[in-house]
Amino acid sequence: MDDAAHKQASGTEQEAREGFSPAAYPVGSTPQDPAAAILDVLRQGERFLVCSHTRPDGDAVGSMLAMGMLLEQMGKRAYLVASDRVPAIYRFLPGADKIRHLLRVHGLFDAAILLECDSLERSRVRGLEPYFHINIDHHSTGRNFAHLNWIDRDATSVGEMVHRLVKAAGATVTPEMARCLYTTILTDTGGFIFGAVRESTFALSAELAHAGADPIAIAREIYFSTAESRLRLLGAALSTLHREGPLAWLWVTHEDMVRAAASEEDCEGIVNYAVGIAGVDAAAFLRELPEGRIRLSLRSKGRLDVAAIAVGLGGGGHENAAGVTLDGPMDRAIEQILGVLRIADEKAGHSGA
Numbered sequence: 001m002d003d004a005a006h007k008q009a010s011g012t013e014q015e016a017r018e019g020f021s022p023a024a025y026p027v028g029s030t031p032q033d034p035a036a037a038i039l040d041v042l043r044q045g046e047r048f049l050v051c052s053h054t055r056p057d058g059d060a061v062g063s064m065l066a067m068g069m070l071l072e073q074m075g076k077r078a079y080l081v082a083s084d085r086v087p088a089i090y091r092f093l094p095g096a097d098k099i100r101h102l103l104r105v106h107g108l109f110d111a112a113i114l115l116e117c118d119s120l121e122r123s124r125v126r127g128l129e130p131y132f133h134i135n136i137d138h139h140s141t142g143r144n145f146a147h148l149n150w151i152d153r154d155a156t157s158v159g160e161m162v163h164r165l166v167k168a169a170g171a172t173v174t175p176e177m178a179r180c181l182y183t184t185i186l187t188d189t190g191g192f193i194f195g196a197v198r199e200s201t202f203a204l205s206a207e208l209a210h211a212g213a214d215p216i217a218i219a220r221e222i223y224f225s226t227a228e229s230r231l232r233l234l235g236a237a238l239s240t241l242h243r244e245g246p247l248a249w250l251w252v253t254h255e256d257m258v259r260a261a262a263s264e265e266d267c268e269g270i271v272n273y274a275v276g277i278a279g280v281d282a283a284a285f286l287r288e289l290p291e292g293r294i295r296l297s298l299r300s301k302g303r304l305d306v307a308a309i310a311v312g313l314g315g316g317g318h319e320n321a322a323g324v325t326l327d328g329p330m331d332r333a334i335e336q337i338l339g340v341l342r343i344a345d346e347k348a349g350h351s352g353a
């Protein structure tokens, strides 16, 4: 939020703007045409907060930026806020420098738009409670926590849903917006190989390429800009690789992180090496956080629903990709997740995907 916004906000903090009547949507509302209902709220308001989840990924960053661009085209003010810095590989996205790194918000906003979150807490941005909440999500574990909720579990990315909003608003998919939206699809499908990828994904991607997203240039930014620290960390992680039939796991300690001079964004994707092993159905990557808790990433080729497993442990995600933070120490967290994975594996039987 800029200084002007700060000043304007003081004194009337966190009240709804006059003339804006969100009463039509009590908490939990799921209107029949959620895109139309969301647009209606956007048209009525003037100033919006846009947030996504902590440790933002390509979908979080790209969909926030595209949502900001849509709001600007509609003549609105958009304040993009994230509790963590934008990872280096996404800083090439147009407008990425407009995402404010803030742990708390306050001020006069007509609504807070939460992208890819199953709760206000998932954003790790504090101070969101008093606002009107709009929830746009595609996680299988999504929840109707907001006033206005739109969850499409078939969407490859929330960016895809933002694109639908752009179309419904009659707004233009600018080349900048196309780059952001294409990135959300590219990254959430791991390069068009998992998640909800299907024929229409390619049609939309072609449309975005036509609108100005250069697939080669974007892929180069994301997949050929690896920090050296990431590769050193990967080496440490691979040296811990364990395998038990269809399950594989690997981990890094905080000391490994320090030794590799790695940041948390260097951990993204390490779990994919383990799930990529022939005959492995599900994999876990565990990272020891500085304070001793353990960040767990789960991936599945499809036979096991890792979202269900993550929910059971207090997290969430998609059937193929999910996560949660567990209590330490590492040995205990490994035993805990293995116990749950073994049970899930047994339940799934040995026929499926």
Ligand code: AMP
Binding pocket: 053, 118, 122, 139, 141, 296, 297, 298, 314, 315, 316, 317, 318, 321, 322, 323, 324, 325
């Ligand atoms: P990650 O392993 O961190 O890349 O997360 C995989 C997927 O699970 C992503 O779609 C995340 O948004 C989701 N996810 C991770 N952690 C959580 C959590 N604590 N609650 C809900 N969803 C999560």
Ligand code: MN
Binding pocket: 053, 057, 058, 059, 060, 116
């Ligand atoms: Mn995400």
Ligand code: MN
Binding pocket: 059, 060, 116, 138, 156, 157, 158, 188
């Ligand atoms: Mn996503």
